[in-house]
Amino acid sequence: LQKELLKYKQEARNLQGIKDALQQRLIQQDASVLQLKQELLRANMDKEELHNQNVDLQRKVDERNRLLAEYKKELCQKDRHLQQHQTKLDEMLRQLSEANYQQVDLERELEHREALLAHCMKREAEE
Numbered sequence: 001l002q003k004e005l006l007k008y009k010q011e012a013r014n015l016q017g018i019k020d021a022l023q024q025r026l027i028q029q030d031a032s033v034l035q036l037k038q039e040l041l042r043a044n045m046d047k048e049e050l051h052n053q054n055v056d057l058q059r060k061v062d063e064r065n066r067l068l069a070e071y072k073k074e075l076c077q078k079d080r081h082l083q084q085h086q087t088k089l090d091e092m093l094r095q096l097s098e099a100n101y102q103q104v105d106l107e108r109e110l111e112h113r114e115a116l117l118a119h120c121m122k123r124e125a126e127e
C-alpha cells in the first residue's frame with residue numbers, strides 16, 4: 001500500500017505539474033486572445049474612422065460635382081449670351097459700316113451741291 005501510495009502521490013504530482021503547465025499555457029492563451037481582441041477593436045475603430053472619412057470625402061466629391069455642374073450650366077448660359085451679343089455686335093458693325101458709306105455718299109453729294117450752288121451764285125452774280 002505504501003508503494004502504491006507513493007506511486008499515486010507521484011502520479012498526482014505529475015498530474016499537478018501538467019495541470020500547472022496547462023494553466024500557465026491557458027493564461028498565456030487568454031493574454032494572447034485579449035491582445036488579439038484589443039487589436040481587433042483598434043482595427044474596427046480604424047475601419048470605422050476610414051469609413052467616416054470615406055463618407056465625408058464622398059460627400060465633398062458629390063458637392064464639388066454639383067458645383068461643377070452648376071458652373072458648366074452657367075458657362076453654357078454665358079456662352080449663349082456671348083453668342084447673342086456677338087451677333088448683335090456684328091449686326092451693329094454692319095449697320096455702322098453702311099451708315100459710314102451713306103455718310104461718305106452724302107458728304108460727296110453735299111460737296112457737289114455746294115459746288116453747284118457756288119457756280120449758280122457766281123453765274124447769278126455775273127448776270
